Amino acid sequence: MLFMNIIGIDLGASNGRVIVGKFDTKKNLELDIVYRFKNYGISINKSLHWDILHIFNRIIKGLRICSEKYKDEGFKSLGITTWGVDFVLLDENDELIGPIYHYRDNRTDGMLEKLFKVIPKKEIFNQTGNMVVQINTSVQLFSMLHNNSPRLSIAKTLLMLPDYFNYLFSGKKFCESSDASTSQLFNPIERDWAYDLIGRLDLDPNMFPEIAQPGTVLGTIQDHIAEETGLNHETKISLPLTHDTGSAVAAVPVDMDKYDSGKWAYLSSGTWSLLGVELNEPLINEKVLKYNFTNEVGLHFTTRFLRGITGLWLIQECKKLWNKKDPNLTWDKIEFEAEVSQQFQNFIDIDEKDFSNPINMIDSIKKQCKIHNQIPPETIGQISRVIFENLAFKYKEILEQLEELIGNKIEILHIIGGGSQNKLLNQFTSNMLNIPVLAGPSEATAIGNILTQALALGEINDIKDLRRIVRNSFKIIEYTPMDNDKWNDAYNFYLSNIDEEEREKK
Structure with a gap:
């Protein structure tokens, strides 16, 4: 590998960042956070929207800063990650049909019950493997159908949020699989859109573009974007796992020669906690539905099998x-x-x-x-x-369900994301789970984004090589269990309290 720079755009629900990944000749990676900006929902007429034009304008500004700061070096590639489920619609001229709805918009309130009258919950889950929640793309679109939104009558293309930005950068319309798999309109077994479900929802199947895989190159940057930002016209637009959790999981620094699939778990720790394992294929059955786990696409057709938990x-x-x-x-x-x-x-x-x-x-x-x-x-x-x-109690509760579902005992937990910097919570987690916890890197999403682009460029061999680079480039802190008997006694008291709460609800 020659010395090179790659740009990773990390767009979150509250902020965005433009980050440069700098490689040396020994395959070590260093991050330079070049630009930060605020992101937020905007309330208009009691509806909540994203200011998509503001976001794009901030990204362009960040790219200009990158271009100026690294004008003597340049960049091989750029790629973007965002949160899941949200989407844009384009008309027949590929013009944006806006404004763009926020996943927390109240138009989906009460829609799950109405949706289940059209398609039973179990059927939706069996086709998609996604936990059923009202923020899903499927429910957002159903609410538009239910309310006779005129937008759908003129919509010709649906793009998930990162795919829209990739379209602006490259001029190519694709939906990357990891983000598509958060939509509850994607079949993880067929690795394509769930066309039967789409048809039963009375959605136009032609709206849904071809699925593209992470670790591939879409093309080169459009000329007008290169001229506006100062980037080289040969800069590649590459696909990381465009769903932020997907890129974060790709950057889990697990030693894959030591731990087999299903023997190690990850906890992506931030505002939300996402606890799961990496499997070789989707896991879809009644007990998975009962425990509300979800299947999402990982790198190299793996499955991110996980449960979302209220986090920090x-x-x-x-x-x-x-x-x-x-x-x-x-x-x-x-x-x-x-x-x-x-x-x-x-x-x-x-x-x-x-x-x-x-x-x-x-x-x-x-x-x-x-x-x-x-x-x-x-x-x-x-x-x-x-x-x-x-x-920590909740992590134990969910881990026990996870082990029951996969039929394995978890031997080690990797905590990634911003929450991995909380030393006390990391130690509590190790104490409660009675297994070693490895914490870091905190910038897992950006790292996974940049390294998956390097994979697309042929500079990294495979996922094992990618994770080896993470281990060699970033500090990982190990926590070992302490006072497990005391924690188990406290956990049993916690469970009795939760059981009492469930009885009261019934």
């Missing part, structure tokens, strides 16, 4: 409230206060609906504790410790 959302919302009183409060201080607080005082289900979008997260946590006759936490340390401990 609770502590992030608490920190916003604390920062109003103390703007200097840091994550390190929160961790310290949690560590010195008394253990195992409160037991809550962090997936409780009251935590989904409360006016005041601290009050919601206290309310849940009072409901179960627990003395509510008051201090920053007490509240933080409640969140971290109950996250």
